[in-house]
Amino acid sequence: MGSSVAVIGAGSWGTALALVLADNGCKVTMWARRQEVVDEILAERTNSRYLPDVTLPETISPTSDLERALADHDYVLAAMPSVAFRDTMKQVSPFIHKDTRVIHATKGFDKEKLNRMSQVILEEIPQLDARNLAVLTGPSHAEEVSRRFPTTVVVASKSRATAEAFQDLFMNTYFRVYTNPDVVGAELGGALKNIIALGVGLSDGLQFGDNAKAALMTRGLTEISRLGIQMGAAQMTFAGLAGIGDLIVTCTSKHSRNWRAGYQLGQGKTVDEVLSSMNMVVEGIHATKAAYALSQKHEVIMPITNAIFHVLFEGKNPRAAVEDLMGRGKTHEMEEVARMSMRWEE
Numbered sequence: 187m188g189s190s191v192a193v194i195g196a197g198s199w200g201t202a203l204a205l206v207l208a209d210n211g212c213k214v215t216m217w218a219r220r221q222e223v224v225d226e227i228l229a230e231r232t233n234s235r236y237l238p239d240v241t242l243p244e245t246i247s248p249t250s251d252l253e254r255a256l257a258d259h260d261y262v263l264a265a266m267p268s269v270a271f272r273d274t275m276k277q278v279s280p281f282i283h284k285d286t287r288v289i290h291a292t293k294g295f296d297k298e299k300l301n302r303m304s305q306v307i308l309e310e311i312p313q314l315d316a317r318n319l320a321v322l323t324g325p326s327h328a329e330e331v332s333r334r335f336p337t338t339v340v341v342a343s344k345s346r347a348t349a350e351a352f353q354d355l356f357m358n359t360y361f362r363v364y365t366n367p368d369v370v371g372a373e374l375g376g377a378l379k380n381i382i383a384l385g386v387g388l389s390d391g392l393q394f395g396d397n398a399k400a401a402l403m404t405r406g407l408t409e410i411s412r413l414g415i416q417m418g419a420a421q422m423t424f425a426g427l428a429g430i431g432d433l434i435v436t437c438t439s440k441h442s443r444n445w446r447a448g449y450q451l452g453q454g455k456t457v458d459e460v461l462s463s464m465n466m467v468v469e470g471i472h473a474t475k476a477a478y479a480l481s482q483k484h485e486v487i488m489p490i491t492n493a494i495f496h497v498l499f500e501g502k503n504p505r506a507a508v509e510d511l512m513g514r515g516k517t518h519e520m521e522e523v524a525r526m527s528m529r530w531e532e
């Protein structure tokens with residue numbers, strides 16, 4: 187038997203990653219907050235609400251008891267929605283020691299302090315050695331990973347040894363893992379692309395075309411990079427799996443919850459109607475609020491994020507938001523790059 191891994195979170199992503207680990211020979215204990223999920227896995231070997239049609243092997247043991255989940259582990263993986271992240275880390279903290287290697291796969295911001303998830307982990311688990319912490323992100327829908335479709339992700343950690351340990355833990359023939367030392371960029375890329383996917387869904391719901399989709403994705407990546415660089419990320423990360431890679435999959439996949447939510451908004455539903463029709467998390471809605479505040483704090487211009495904020499939280503008509511975006515003052519395309527390397531010839 188390989189390593190023991192405690193997976194905290196039994197939604198779609200926690201379950202799909204537990205499957206990857208089980209395929210790699212790990213002994214997985216997966217914590218679900220509801221006993222019904224545990225009972226279903228024990229009786230049927232399925233988690234039908236989150237990953238229908240997928241059979242879970244016996245090497246994944248479910249439990250709703252956090253202490254039991256964390257009793258004996260070499261690694262911990264946290265994969266729950268960002269709104270539940272801080273509270274869950276508080277509960278997890280007593281069972282984690284300094285040398286535990288912890289990785290999270292959550293794409294969002296802390297609603298209290300707007301912190302990234304790795305910052306929340308270190309705040310709530312202060313005994314943890316920061317070098318043992320990593321994030322797993324990149325273009326990877328649970329529905330496809332659980333069907334063992336080829337997928338690439340990135341593990342970012344400040345420590346090369348930690349990044350490579352998690353690379354070894356997760357990597358297999360259908361799940362290819364790259365490493366990256368830029369934790370800030372990896373986390374921001376994953377969290378901020380959800381806002382743009384909402385925007386693309388909105389645009390599609392309004393029946394705009396592929397030109398609008400390409401514009402939102404490209405200019406979306408520009409503003410993601412702009413905020414990211416200001417917050418300490420490396421620009422190159424946004425050209426990789428955690429940036430453009432995840433942006434592409436979330437803006438174009440039929441599996442994307444963020445795209446789907448945006449599409450319904452574009453068709454005239456309210457935020458409350460959309461949320462009550464989805465049985466899974468829509469991180470982009472929370473991320474829009476956080477990114478709007480972060481853009482003001484860091485004095486970074488994020489026109490698409492601002493437009494989506496006004497639609498989601500101030501009742502602005504989506505068509506009016508698009509008109510305002512298109513009617514903004516003239517600007518250069520490559521403002522940051524221009525400052526660094528590009529010059530007009532005259």
Ligand SMILES: NC(=O)C1=CN([C@@H]2O[C@H](COP(=O)(O)OP(=O)(O)OC[C@H]3O[C@@H](n4cnc5c(N)ncnc54)[C@H](OP(=O)(O)O)[C@@H]3O)[C@@H](O)[C@H]2O)C=CC1
Binds near residue numbers: 220267274329467
């Ligand atoms: N699904 C995917 O393809 C991917 C998801 N991610 C990220 O992973 C994270 C988790 O998403 P995902 O698994 O998809 O979410 P899901 O919506 O599939 O599942 C949510 C899970 O979180 C639990 N949960 C919900 N609210 C709370 C709460 N307040 N306290 C504790 N637990 C709670 C749910 O438990 P219950 O059943 O009891 O409500 C359920 O187990 C997100 O940040 C997402 O962006 C990243 C990459 C891919």
Ligand SMILES: O=C(CO)COP(=O)(O)O
Binds near residue numbers: 324325327435441467
């Ligand atoms: O992050 C994801 C894919 O990489 C999941 O995106 P959605 O939450 O929009 O489904």
